[in-house]
Amino acid sequence: MANTLNGKHIVLGVTGSIAAYKAAVIARLLVKSGAEVQVVITPGGKEFITPLTLSTLTRNPVISEFFSARDGSWNSHVSLGQWADAMLIAPCTASTLGKMANGIADNMLLTTYFSMKAPVFIAPAMDLDMYSHPVTQRNIETLRSIGNIIIEPDSGELASQLIGKGRMQEPESILKALEDYFRTDSQLSKKKILITAGPTYEAIDPVRFIGNHSTGKMGFALAEECAAAGAGVTLITGPVNLVANHPGIDRINVTSAHEMYLEAMRCFPGSDAAILCAAVADFTPVVKSDVKIKRKGDITLQLKPTQDIAAALGAVKRPDQYLVGFALETTDEFSNAAEKMERKNLDFIVLNSLRDEGAGFGYDTNKVTIIDRESSQELPLQSKKNVAKAIVGRLAKLMLTLLLFIAPAAISSQELDPQVSVNTSKIQGTDKDVFTTMQNAMQEFLRNQVWTNYHFADNERIQCTFSFVVNTYDASTGRMECELIVQSNRPVFNSAYFTTVFNFRDQSVDFTYTEQDRLDYIPGNIDNNLTAILAYYSLLVIGLDFDTMSLYGGNDILRHAETLAANSQSLGSGWRSFDTNTSRYTIISDYLNGSLASFRQLQYQYHRKGLDDMAANADRGRATITESLALLTAAYEAKSTSALPELFTEIKRNELLNIYSKGLQKEREKVADLLSRINPSLTSDWNTIKTQ
Ligand SMILES: Cc1cc2nc3c(=O)[nH]c(=O)nc-3n(C[C@H](O)[C@H](O)[C@H](O)COP(=O)(O)O)c2cc1C
Structure with a gap:
């Protein structure tokens, strides 16, 4: 794996926990x-x-006080907030958690936290009672809800010698959480993977159930691997005692086989692949007693078969989807597994054998054979993580091979499907050929420039428009002042509808262009403002689109846009952070600001979880969108000076009016009030939501 932390700037926050000694190991691993x-x-x-x-370990002086004792100079928490690519607080005490969740900034670590523009990772460490205390749990939830990434503590023996949850994750796991976050060489980027994990419980009466020994470890390892490879993961899990750490994993808890079936059927249409790793009950009681069954002699429990999730998904699988199953067999393993693969229309099947020492339920290791239609591959006994890696690698390869096989001509690396227009109606008496040349040059540049490593099929390119209005033009120098409206759209799943993701009017577009000019983009060396502006909006449009597809999916591209904006400050107006709250730099730096993480969560929740679900179930999609709007409020409250929340309401105005032309009166009122608060200038529109 590429070393994703190389060159990254990490602020490591250390607090007064007994686990603080492990901060030394973390520091060493990071370095x-x-x-x-x-x-x-x-x-x-x-x-x-x-x-x-x-x-000594970090080769940097440790910052602790607001003022340096040596010379009285002050330590700038603000510049640390801008310098960092990530902040990691490990260990994080209950006290610091509480202060962070409640806005108390009475030491250098806390002021740094509140100034942080990069993602914040928190590794709590404390005694089990402190950890499970409702106040601590509430603080953790608050921090999670604003986008901080909680690296959940482990269970085990604590410093107090009590046993329970609260022990800080081991430094290696903490490091992995950071590495995965920055991982970019993603073989599954932009893919949606559905994973089922754990056992199911089939209720007999209110206190008893039929279950099995599955712990969910294999399914969770698969989920972490897929997410680390860039996929957006939906993890449907039965009752397990595990935590999914990666922010790209969306967890859905279920109990019974029927609930798992319903969730899997709901999520599969929006997925590129599913890995069915859960140990789903094959039978469930015909009748569940409403009261506890009393002990009185023999009883007979009548069972009926549950729905076969793999077969059901196999039956509705589209040619562009992939299905991977697991088989746990005790006899005729190979032939049973191969038969199951055929019958359920799987692309490959992973055979677990209970005969192998160290494999199967509960172990951290596993020994499997991967069987497809052409061959079988027996893997050695290894950690479940490595088994997951092998399975995910196999799936990624299969997805790529089939894509190449099906449509080699359609593959393109270019991301955008742009339309450029140049309106010169305000310019009088000039030869307008230069504008035609400029329009063609921009169209060509936007169509051909490749911004990422990701492969886009032609029909996957992001639809966007770049509409220039030229306000002034000096023919002798080629200097012009323009207004530019950039808009991008994204298809909504299972419908012909395109939703507008970005629509922005930039009124400070000035540059010099002559017919001889070529638009060339050389990262880190841009001296032409027009190229810089086109590059900035291209990266922004791609990054925003990725963010709607998977949580924080556009991170790398958006960071590239931020760097570009920072480096372009002197190229012309409209870049500088202090110009307005809609300068190009401010837009991107606000968007990436850790305190506005809820805004990015909104992008994902609103589009992927809400809109994309509307075709399947409009009421459910609307309910998810209503929930997601709480993230808009959170972003607004986190930074009311940011233009982003209001911009969102402007972009989504018509769509929201449409969505809430139906729905419960109470829900509509709540949404209308929320939107009026964020964008009071559109209150009369929002009021129609209440009355329509
Ligand atoms: C020996 C000892 C061990 C402690 N370990 C922890 C701990 O693991 N987690 C925790 O939340 N607090 C722990 N505390 C309490 C914190 O040190 C205390 O709440 C302190 O105010 C935390 O300040 P800080 O978060 O600003 O570093 C411990 C205290 C002592 C004396």
């Missing part, structure tokens, strides 16, 4: 991975580990 590490420690943290240890 070994090529990251530059700046430690910020609380006064409490210094009681547990010396700054000298941490500064």
